[in-house]
Amino acid sequence: MISQAITGWTAIALYAVASAALIVGLIFARDGAVRWATGAAWTGLAAHTAFLALRWNEVGHGPYLNLYEVGSANSWVAVALLLGGAARQPRLLPAGAAVLPASFLLFGVAMLSSSRPLPLLPILDSAWLVLHACFAKLTYGAYLVATAVAALYLIKDGRPGVLERAPALPILEDLLHRFVLLGFVMHSLMIATGAVWSQRAFGHHWAWDPIETWAFISWICYGVFLHARALHGWRGRRLALLACACFAAIVCAFFGVPYLYTTSHNLFLR
Amino acid sequence: MIAAAWAWFRRPRVALALILLLIPGAGIGTLVPQVGRAPPSELEAWGRAHEGAAPFVTALGLHEVYSSPLFLALLGGLILSTASCTAHHVGRELAAGRPGGLVPLETLEPVDPAGGAPLDLPEAAALAPVLARAGYRTSSWPTADGWVLSGRKGSLGGWGSVVFHASLGVALAAGLFSAATRRAAYTEVVVGQAFVDRPADYLQVAPGPLSWWRDHTGTEITLERLGRGEGSLHLRSAAGERSAELAVNAPIEEGPLTIYLGDFNGPAVLLARCRGAERDEGYVHLARPVAGGGDVPSPAFGLPGTPFGVACRLLPERSLKVEVRERARGVVAAATLRRGEVMALPDGSTLAYVDLSAWTTLEVLQDDVAPLYAALAGCLVGLVVMLFSERWQVWVVATGSTRGLLLGGQARKAPAFLREELDALRIALLAASRPAAPCGGAP
Numbered sequence: 001m002i003s004q005a006i007t008g009w010t011a012i013a014l015y016a017v018a019s020a021a022l023i024v025g026l027i028f029a030r031d032g033a034v035r036w037a038t039g040a041a042w043t044g045l046a047a048h049t050a051f052l053a054l055r056w057n058e059v060g061h062g063p064y065l066n067l068y069e070v071g072s073a074n075s076w077v078a079v080a081l082l083l084g085g086a087a088r089q090p091r092l093l094p095a096g097a098a099v100l101p102a103s104f105l106l107f108g109v110a111m112l113s114s115s116r117p118l119p120l121l122p123i124l125d126s127a128w129l130v131l132h133a134c135f136a137k138l139t140y141g142a143y144l145v146a147t148a149v150a151a152l153y154l155i156k157d158g159r160p161g162v163l164e165r166a167p168a169l170p171i172l173e174d175l176l177h178r179f180v181l182l183g184f185v186m187h188s189l190m191i192a193t194g195a196v197w198s199q200r201a202f203g204h205h206w207a208w209d210p211i212e213t214w215a216f217i218s219w220i221c222y223g224v225f226l227h228a229r230a231l232h233g234w235r236g237r238r239l240a241l242l243a244c245a246c247f248a249a250i251v252c253a254f255f256g257v258p259y260l261y262t263t264s265h266n267l268f269l270r
Numbered sequence: 271m272i273a274a275a276w277a278w279f280r281r282p283r284v285a286l287a288l289i290l291l292l293i294p295g296a297g298i299g300t301l302v303p304q305v306g307r308a309p310p311s312e313l314e315a316w317g318r319a320h321e322g323a324a325p326f327v328t329a330l331g332l333h334e335v336y337s338s339p340l341f342l343a344l345l346g347g348l349i350l351s352t353a354s355c356t357a358h359h360v361g362r363e364l365a366a367g368r369p370g371g372l373v374p375l376e377t378l379e380p381v382d383p384a385g386g387a388p389l390d391l392p393e394a395a396a397l398a399p400v401l402a403r404a405g406y407r408t409s410s411w412p413t414a415d416g417w418v419l420s421g422r423k424g425s426l427g428g429w430g431s432v433v434f435h436a437s438l439g440v441a442l443a444a445g446l447f448s449a450a451t452r453r454a455a456y457t458e459v460v461v462g463q464a465f466v467d468r469p470a471d472y473l474q475v476a477p478g479p480l481s482w483w484r485d486h487t488g489t490e491i492t493l494e495r496l497g498r499g500e501g502s503l504h505l506r507s508a509a510g511e512r513s514a515e516l517a518v519n520a521p522i523e524e525g526p527l528t529i530y531l532g533d534f535n536g537p538a539v540l541l542a543r544c545r546g547a548e549r550d551e552g553y554v555h556l557a558r559p560v561a562g563g564g565d566v567p568s569p570a571f572g573l574p575g576t577p578f579g580v581a582c583r584l585l586p587e588r589s590l591k592v593e594v595r596e597r598a599r600g601v602v603a604a605a606t607l608r609r610g611e612v613m614a615l616p617d618g619s620t621l622a623y624v625d626l627s628a629w630t631t632l633e634v635l636q637d638d639v640a641p642l643y644a645a646l647a648g649c650l651v652g653l654v655v656m657l658f659s660e661r662w663q664v665w666v667v668a669t670g671s672t673r674g675l676l677l678g679g680q681a682r683k684a685p686a687f688l689r690e691e692l693d694a695l696r697i698a699l700l701a702a703s704r705p706a707a708p709c710g711g712a713p
Contacts, residue, residue, distance in 0.1 A: 126519045181657050188653055192646045201519050203530040203633040205642060206445060208336045210300040217296055220289050231282065257300065 004058070007051040008072065008111050014044030015079070015104035023097050026165050034165070038093065041083055041100060048076050048107070059117040061125075064133035066118055071110025075103040077141035085145070092175060094166040098148030128197030135190035142183030143222075143250050149176045150243035157237050173236065176243055177229060184222050191215060214253035221246040279347070280354040288347045295344060299335040302327055318579060337449070345446060352439035359432045400698050434652030441645035448637055489527060491634065501531060516632075530633040539582060539590055539626055545619035578602070578615065590623050 018040035025033030052063055052073060063069035078099055086093040153172040156163045166172070194212070195205040206212060225242050228234040234242065278284060303316045313333065317324040331338050401408050489507040501516040505524050514522045514529075522529040542551045583591040585606070594603040594615060605613040607623040614620055 185650075185653055185657060188650060192650060195646065196643065199639055200521060201530070203521070203528065203635045203637075205448070205639055208296075208299055208304065213296045213300055217293055220292075224286065224289065227282070 004051055004054045004115075005111075007047045007054060008107070011044045011048035011051060012104050012107050012111065014040045014047060015100050015107070018044060018096070019100040019104065022094075022100065026094055026097055026163050029165055034093070037096065037100075038083075038086075041079065041096065045076070045079050045083060048072070048079065052076060059120075061120045062130060062133065064129070065120065065124070066116075067113040068110050068115045070133075071106050071113070074137050074140045075107040075110070077137040078106075078144045079103045081138075081141045081145050082148075089175075091167040091171055092145075092149075094152055094163065095145055095148040095175070098151045099145055102144055102148070126197055126201065128193055128200060132190060132193040132197055135186050135193060138186040139183050139190050140250065140254065142179050142186055143247055146176055146179035146183060146243055147247040149179060150240040150247075153240040154237065154244075157240075169236070173239065176240065180222060180225055180243060180246075184219075184226060187215075187219050187222065191219060210257045211253060214249065214257050218246065218249035218253050221249045276354055276357075279350045280358050285348070285351045285355070288344055288351060292341075292344050292348070295335060295341045298332055302332045302335070304336060305333050315579065342446070345442060349439050349442045349446070352435050352442065356432055356435040356439060359435065404695060404698060430652050430655030430657070432652070434649055434656050437645045437648030437652055441642060441649055444639075444642040444645050448639060448642060451637075489524060491529065493632070503529065526636050526638075528635045528637070530635065539584070540624040541580070541582075542622040542624050543615070543619055544622065545617075551624065578617075580621070584626075588626060590626075592621065592623070594621070 018037045020037075021033045021040060022037035024030060025035075025037055055063060055069060055072075059065070059069075063073035082092065082096050082099045086096070149172055152163065152166050153169060153176060156166050156172065157169060167175070194215075198207070199205040225239070225246050228242060229239055303313050305313065317328075320327070327333060335341055398408050489505060492504040492506070494502045494504050494513070500518070503514050503516055503522065505512055505514060505522075507525065509525065514524075516522065516529070516531040518531055540551060542549055577596050579595045581593045581595065583593075585591055588609070590607045592605055592607055592613060593601050594613075596602045596616075602616050603613065605611075607613060609623055609626060612620045612622045
């Protein structure tokens with residue numbers, strides 16, 4: 001338990017350092033600060049991975065049973081997607097200026113929530129649940145990175161002098177589209193696997209549970225995003241703003257609904 | 271008229287309007303507890319907590335918003351919209367397969383292979399092997415201007431979009447059909463019938479008949495044994511008799527029926543309210559799942575015939591903290607009771623903590639979800655094909671008219687690649703159409 005706290009808070013501190021260094025590096029065009037940020041983020045990810053491994057070892061199941069586990073795992077996926085993507089495409093790294101702060105905040109909220117281990121109920125002990133949870137994490141991670149890219153786009157477009165090290169606007173737009181595509185496919189898989197699991201476990205594939213409903217609404221929102229780009233030629237600032245608006249639906253589904261209403265997902269998200 | 275309506279549903283603005291109307295409908299379903307999703311006690315509690323709004327909510331049918339005619343009409347509109355768009359896409363894809371179908375000649379890029387002179391037919395025909403070597407699918411057909419050679423390479427991946435949207439329409443329709451035709455019997459098995467309370471929170475019902483559904487399907491289901499997350503059933507129908515083991519996540523199939531064992535079970539307390547010779551008993555479910563054992567408070571539970579609601583919290587040593595509330599005054603009485611103890615209520619009646627029990631759920635369902643699963647699989651396949659296939663296409667059209675050679679193409683991504691393809695093709699075509707050197711050649 002203590003080792004979890006040490007690794008968890010170490011990761012959060014490193015993410016915070018990486019966030020600050022990356023923002024400084026981007027605004028003041030300091031390559032050294034960007035390198036420091038990258039190193040700190042990778043070290044933080046290593047500590048974060050150790051945290052999740054320790055937790056998994058302690059409770060005997062994956063990180064998907066309460067906010068402590070779900071929040072930390074979701075933030076891990078977002079940072080891993082960012083750093084993994086940036087390793088292949090360095091132009092993605094500036095998106096970390098938004099992804100890293102969001103991740104350390106989410107991880108911090110998770111660390112401050114109850115860490116009491118929950119038993120894995122028989123009804124949850126299903127491969128479908130594991131698939132559903134994995135796709136959910138990839139969905140949130142991809143959408144978070146996409147929103148970060150959209151935010152970068154809006155800043156760079158609004159104040160061209162700022163963030164000179166950030167990629168050019170067309171590249172940011174292309175990245176935004178790719179991450180929304182990834183998130184949309186994962187989102188679809190999350191809904192489909194959730195429906196199959198629900199049918200097998202509860203006898204209904206869809207119950208209009210508030211979380212289900214908002215996951216469906218946010219899926220439709222991102223569908224509108226893709227249609228607006230593909231069929232109606234939406235580009236640039238308008239598309240970035242739409243991506244941010246779509247992410248608001250995701251935040252509502254993830255953070256808003258479980259705290260306001262009773263849902264079958266309350267066990268996992270609060 | 272029908273054609274106009276069909277075309278109207280294809281309009282993106284109509285689809286967007288349907289979606290925007292669906293969102294507040296779904297939002298209402300989130301705000302107001304829904305029949306079938308929330309237990310009756312929660313609906314009652316909501317009604318008591320919102321006395322002003324409750325009559326309107328009930329009159330407007332907002333407790334059943336997802337099965338309301340308006341909501342179903344919106345979903346039906348979305349299905350029609352999806353079907354109309356899909357049919358339109360299918361038409362376009364089929365047209366694209368026909369010679370000359372979708373090649374926008376007016377937008378193609380002209381190339382002058384012979385210094386501005388129009389190609390003659392033999393020259394154009396000679397280009398066919400060049401195109402074939404470059405991987406182009408060629409076709410030829412006559413036009414009013416003469417003979418045309420067309421080459422096409424790459425795919426726009428349009429069939430992925432068709433499969434996705436068609437499957438989405440089928441999935442929505444299958445979901446609606448399932449919701450309209452499914453028949454379910456749901457029972458909360460309060461394990462109050464002679465149960466054995468074992469250490470690991472294991473509760474067992476004494477063997478005995480628990481039959482229902484027989485009137486509807488002819489299948490008699492008898493619960494033989496029920497433990498936490500497992501048990502056994504005896505099934506008797508016209509096809510014969512058999513016993514089956516119950517387990518969570520492992521539904522039992524019996525003809526058209528599927529039988530599920532729920533696991534979101536938890537403790538329930540049996541309370542008795544006594545006033546003179548009157549005695550009313552009722553179970554209060556303490557916790558839905560199990561997180562933290564029994565210390566999750568129950569929703570307020572109305573006491574029939576009184577203005578009071580009661581909320582209970584099970585304490586670790588299995589004593590019960592009871593709060594009696596009145597809407598206008600809040601908590602009017604509170605006590606911590608052990609089993610068998612009694613507390614007084616403000617109206618002179620008493621409330622007794624009779625017993626601690628447990629409950630779980632059994633659900634019998636008649637619902638064919640195979641079409642829905644097939645449609646979901648189709649959606650995913652179409653989505654992957656649509657979003658991740660290479661989507662570019664290059665056309666080359668050679669005519670016998672004065673337009674000469676025309677090149678054109680479009681790509682969903684990597685336009686630089688498309689430019690390289692067009693440049694390479696232009697060079698190959700120019701080389702192939704260059705006049706042969708005169709005999710003897712250059713020195």
